[in-house]
Amino acid sequence: MVRQSFGDRVFDIVNHLLMLxxxxxxxxxxxxxxALSLNDPMDxxxxxxxIWPRKFTxxxxxxxxxxxxxxxxxxxxxxxxxxxxxxxxxxxAVVAYVISRKDFLFRKLVTxxxxxxxxxxxxxxxxxxxxxxxxxxxxxxxxILPGLISPFNVxxxxxxxxxxxxxxxAESAMVDGANxxxxxxxxxxxxCVPVMAVICLFVAVGHWNSWFDTYLYxxxxxxxxTLQFELQKIMTTAATTSGIDYYSQLDPMRTIKVTPESLRMxxxxxxxxxxxxxxxxxxxxFIHGLTIGAVKGS
Amino acid sequence: MSxxxxxxxxxxxxxPRKRSWLKLLSRQRYLIMMVVIFVVWVVxxxxxxxxxxLMAFQEYKPWKPITDQEWVGLKQFSELFRDRDFYxxxxxxxAMSFLGLAIGFPVPIVLALLINELKNQKFxxxxxxxxxxxxxxxxxxxxxxxxxxxxxxxxxxxVLQSLGIIDNPIAFMGEPKYFWWxxxxxxxxxxxxxxxxxxxxxxxxxxxxxxEAATIDGAGRFRKMWHITLPGIMPTIIVLLVLSIGNxxxxxxxxxxxxxxxxxxxxxxxxxxxxxxxxxxxGRFSFGTAAGVFKSAVxxxxxxxxxxxxxxxxxxxxx
Numbered sequence: 001m002v003r004q005s006f007g008d009r010v011f012d013i014v015n016h017l018l019m020l021x022x023x024x025x026x027x028x029x030x031x032x033x034x035a036l037s038l039n040d041p042m043d044x045x046x047x048x049x050x051i052w053p054r055k056f057t058x059x060x061x062x063x064x065x066x067x068x069x070x071x072x073x074x075x076x077x078x079x080x081x082x083x084x085x086x087x088x089x090x091x092x093a094v095v096a097y098v099i100s101r102k103d104f105l106f107r108k109l110v111t112x113x114x115x116x117x118x119x120x121x122x123x124x125x126x127x128x129x130x131x132x133x134x135x136x137x138x139x140x141x142x143x144i145l146p147g148l149i150s151p152f153n154v155x156x157x158x159x160x161x162x163x164x165x166x167x168x169x170a171e172s173a174m175v176d177g178a179n180x181x182x183x184x185x186x187x188x189x190x191x192c193v194p195v196m197a198v199i200c201l202f203v204a205v206g207h208w209n210s211w212f213d214t215y216l217y218x219x220x221x222x223x224x225x226t227l228q229f230e231l232q233k234i235m236t237t238a239a240t241t242s243g244i245d246y247y248s249q250l251d252p253m254r255t256i257k258v259t260p261e262s263l264r265m266x267x268x269x270x271x272x273x274x275x276x277x278x279x280x281x282x283x284x285x286f287i288h289g290l291t292i293g294a295v296k297g298s
Numbered sequence: 299m300s301x302x303x304x305x306x307x308x309x310x311x312x313x314p315r316k317r318s319w320l321k322l323l324s325r326q327r328y329l330i331m332m333v334v335i336f337v338v339w340v341v342x343x344x345x346x347x348x349x350x351x352l353m354a355f356q357e358y359k360p361w362k363p364i365t366d367q368e369w370v371g372l373k374q375f376s377e378l379f380r381d382r383d384f385y386x387x388x389x390x391x392x393a394m395s396f397l398g399l400a401i402g403f404p405v406p407i408v409l410a411l412l413i414n415e416l417k418n419q420k421f422x423x424x425x426x427x428x429x430x431x432x433x434x435x436x437x438x439x440x441x442x443x444x445x446x447x448x449x450x451x452x453x454x455x456x457v458l459q460s461l462g463i464i465d466n467p468i469a470f471m472g473e474p475k476y477f478w479w480x481x482x483x484x485x486x487x488x489x490x491x492x493x494x495x496x497x498x499x500x501x502x503x504x505x506x507x508x509x510e511a512a513t514i515d516g517a518g519r520f521r522k523m524w525h526i527t528l529p530g531i532m533p534t535i536i537v538l539l540v541l542s543i544g545n546x547x548x549x550x551x552x553x554x555x556x557x558x559x560x561x562x563x564x565x566x567x568x569x570x571x572x573x574x575x576x577x578x579x580x581g582r583f584s585f586g587t588a589a590g591v592f593k594s595a596v597x598x599x600x601x602x603x604x605x606x607x608x609x610x611x612x613x614x615x616x617x
Contacts, residue, residue, distance in 0.1 A: 008519045015412050019425045022409075025487070026428050029443045032453065036446070047451050091336055098333040105319075105326055110333055113340055119601065122347020123590030124570065125577045130347050146343050149336060180328035201434075209436030212552065216578075228438045232556065235442055261446075268442045275434050283427060 030272070037061070037269045041262035060266035063258045069225050070267075077208065077227045080143040084207040089200050091149050093192065096157035097184050102167070114151045131217055138221040143213060147206075153199050160195040161188065194285045201282040205275060227271045234264050354588040360581070374588035384589065387572035390478075390565055395549045397482045399542055406490050407535060410497035411523055426498075429491025437488075441556035444484050445471060477562045481553050496538065497531050504530035536612050544604035547596050569593050 031051035036044055040055035048054075064070060098104060099111045122130070127146070136142040165188060173183050189196070211228035218224040237260075258266075323330075354374055356367040378384055409429070416422040432440070447453050450467035458464045470476050508526045517525070551570035558566035567575070569589065577586015 005518055011415070011519050012417075015415055016421075018412060019416065019421070022491075023425065023428050026432060026491070028453075029447055033443055033446065050453075091339075094332050095336050098329050101329060103322075103326075104329050105322060106330070106333075110337060113337065117340060117344040120348065120594065120598070121344065122350050123587065123594065124573050125583055125586045125590055126347035126350025126353070128578060129350055129353075129583070130343070134342075145339075148339060148343070180326070181332060184332070205434050209434075209438070211436070211438050228436050231442060232438045235438070235445065235556070264442055265446070268439050272435055272439050276431075279431065279434060280427075283430070 033265050033268050036262065037265040039262070041258040044262055045259065060258050060262045061270070064263055064266040064270060067263065068230075069222055070227070070230060072223060073225045073227045073230045076140075076224055080140070080226065081204055081207040084144050084147075085200055085204040087144060088148055088150075088153075088203040088207075089196060092153040092199060092203075093157055093189060093196065094184065095149060096154045096161060097188050099154070100158045100161040101170075101180075114149070114154055118151045128216065136217065138218050138224060140224060142217045143207070143210075143226075146213075150203075153202065157192065157195055157199060160192060165191050197282050197285045201278065204278070208271075208274065227267075231264070231267045231271055234260065234267060350587060351591050353584050354591045356584055358584040358587075360583070370584075374585050375592065377585065378588050378592065383567070383576075384572060386564065387567050387569045390554075391547060391549060391568040394478050394481055394554075394568065395546045397478055398485060398549065399546065401482055402486050402489065402493075403539065403542060405486060406493035407497055407531075409490055410494040410501065410531075411527060413494065413498060414501045414527065415519065415523070426491070426495075429494070431491070432488040433492035435488070437552045437556055440484055440488055441553075444480065444557060448480065471557070471559050472561045474562050474565045477558070477565045481557060481566075484557070485553060496534060500531040500534040501527055533612060536608065540604040540608040543607070544597070544601040546600055547593060 028051065032049070035049050035051050035053045037060050038056055038058070039049055039053040039060075040057045041060060043055040065074075095110070095114065099107055099114075101107065104110075121127075131137060131142055131146065136145065169187060170183050173187055178186070209228060211226060211232045214224065214226045214229035215232070219229075353367075355369060355371060357370045357373075358367055413422060413425055413429075416425065448470035449455075450469050454470070455464070455467040459467065468476075470480065504527060508530075509522055512522050512526055547569065549568060551568055551574065554566045554568050554571055570593075573586045573589045573593075576582055577589065
C-alpha cells in the first residue's frame with residue numbers, strides 16, 4: 001500500500017465534507033417540513049422552527065385526515081396505485097417476454113410498435129380527445145388504461161430476460177409440454193423478481209405521485225380525487241391568495257382549527273411517507289435491476 | 299442461439315414455405331394470444347392520437363363528428379406564428395432547458411466522480427441512498443417544500459440575512475427574475491443523485507488494473523480521475539448528452555405549473571402550458587394541436603440532429 005500523499009488526504013477530507021453537505025441539503029427540507037407538521041399551528045406562525053418541533057402536537061394530522069375530500073382521496077390513491085402497479089407491471093412483463101423470444105414471428109413488428117411510442121406521441125390535446133371519445137372522463141379507469149405500459153419498462157425487463165435467463169430453460173419446459181403462458185408465469189416471471197421489484201417501484205411511485213390526470217380528466221368528480229391533487233389544490237389556493245382571503249377560501253365555515261400552512265405541511269408529509277417506507281426495501285435492487293441494460297450495452 | 303430463430307425454415311427446406319409458416323403460427327398461438335391485447339392497447343392509446351394531428355389542419359368543432367370537420371390548411375400555424383404569447387412560451391422553454399442542460403448535466407458527473415472516490419462502503423451507500431431519495435418524491439411535494447423554504451420567513455432568507463448578504467427578506471416566488479433559477483435548481487436538487495447512478499455504474503466497469511498501473515506510476519487521485527475514470531465513462535457521457543439535446547424542447551410543464559405564481563406567469567409559461575391554456579382552456583382544440591405538432595416537429599429535428607452528432611463523434615447511433 002502506497003502512503004497517501006498530502007494532496008490526496010486533503011481531497012479526502014474535502015470530499016467527505018462535501019458529501020455531508022449534500023446529505024444535509026437533501027434531508028433538511030424534509031425534516032423541516034416534518035417538524036412544522038408536528039408543531040402547534042399558532043406557534044408555527046412565530047417562526048424559528050428548524051428541524052425539531054417546539055410545541056409538539058398531532059392536531060395537524062388529525063385535521064388533515066378529516067379535511068374535506070382527504071379520506072376519499074386516500075382510498076382512491078391507494079386503489080389506483082395497487083391496481084395500476086399490478087396491471088402495469090404484468091402487462092410490461094408480458095410484452096417484454098414475448099419480444100424476448102427470438103423465434104417469435106412478429107417479434108420485430110411488436111418491438112418497433114412499442115419503441116416508436118418512445119419518440120412520438122399524440123400530445124396533450126389528441127390524448128385528451130381520445131379519453132373523451134372513449135368515455136373515460138371522470139372514470140376511475142382513466143388512471144389505469146392510458147398509461148398501462150411504458151416502453152422504457154418493457155425494454156428494461158427484456159434486457160434482463162435476455163441477459164439472465166437462458167433460452168434453454170424455456171426450450172426444455174416446452175419439451176415437457178408446457179405452453180408459453182405457463183412458461184411465462186411459472187418460470188420466467190419468478191426469475192425476474194429483481195427487475196420486477198424495480199419496475200413495480202417505478203410504476204407504483206408514478207401512480208402515487210401523479211396529479212395531472214386527476215386535474216385534467218377527473219376534476220368534475222370529487223369522488224375520484226387523489227391525494228397529490230388535493231395537495232396541489234391547497235397549494236394553488238395558497239399561491240394565488242394571501243392571508244385572510246386564503247384562510248376563508250380554504251375553509252369558508254371556519255371549522256378547521258389549524259392554519260393552512262400547517263395543514264399543507266402535514267399533507268406534504270402524508271403523501272411522502274409511503275414512499276419512504278417502500279423505498280429501502282426495493283433500493284437494494286436498484287443498481288442490479290436498473291443498470292443491467294446499460295452495462296450490457298457498454 | 300440465433301439459429302433458433304430460423305428453425306422453422308431450416309429444418310424442413312422441402313416443405314412449402316406457407317405451410318411451415320402456418321405451423322409456426324399455430325405453435326406460437328399462446329405467444330400471440332398473450333401479446334395481441336397489448337398491441338390493440340398500443341394502437342388505441344398511442345397511435346390513434348396521432349390521427350388527432352389532422353385537427354391541426356382543421357377548424358375543429360367539438361359538436362361535429364371528426365369526419366365532418368372543415369379543412370383550413372395551414373391557417374392554425376400562421377396564427378400560431380403571429381402570436382406573441384407563443385414566442386414568449388418558446389423563449390421560456392428554451393431558456394429553462396438550456397439552463398437546465400448547462401447546470402443539470404455536469405453536476406451529476408462531478409457527483410458520481412466524488413462518490414466513486416469514497417472508500418468507506420457504508421458511507422458511500424448512505425450517501426447514494428439519501429441522494430436518490432428526492433427523485434421518488436412528487437413535484438407537488440417538492441413545490442410545496444420549495445414554497446416554504448423560499449418564503450420570506452423561510453430558511454433561505456434566514457440564512458442570507460444572518461450572513462448579512464441581504465437586509466430585508468426577498469419574496470423569491472413572486473419575483474420573475476428568480477423563477478428560471480428556482481425551476482432549474484429545484485430540478486437539480488431533486489434529480490442530481492438519481493442521474494449520477496448511470497455514471498457510477500459505468501465507473502464500476504472501468505478495469506481496476508488501469509488504476510493499479512497508474513498508482514505504480516505514481517499518479518495521484520486527481521490524475522487518476524482525470525486520465526482513467528473520466529475517459530472510462532466518456533461514452534456514457536456522450537450518449538446521455540446526445541439524448542439531452544434531443545429532448546431540449548420536451549421539458550414538460552409540471553415544474554412550471556406548480557412553481558408559478560400570479561406574478562411569475564410571464565416567465566413560467568412554457569410551450570406545454572401554452573397548449574394547455576389555449577388549446578384546452580379556451581377550447582381552441584385545433585390551434586392547440588397545431589402548437590403540439592410544431593413542438594413534435596422541432597423535437598424530431600433535434601433528435602435526428604443529436605443522432606447524427608452521436609454518429610459523427612462516437613461512431614454509433616443512439617436511436
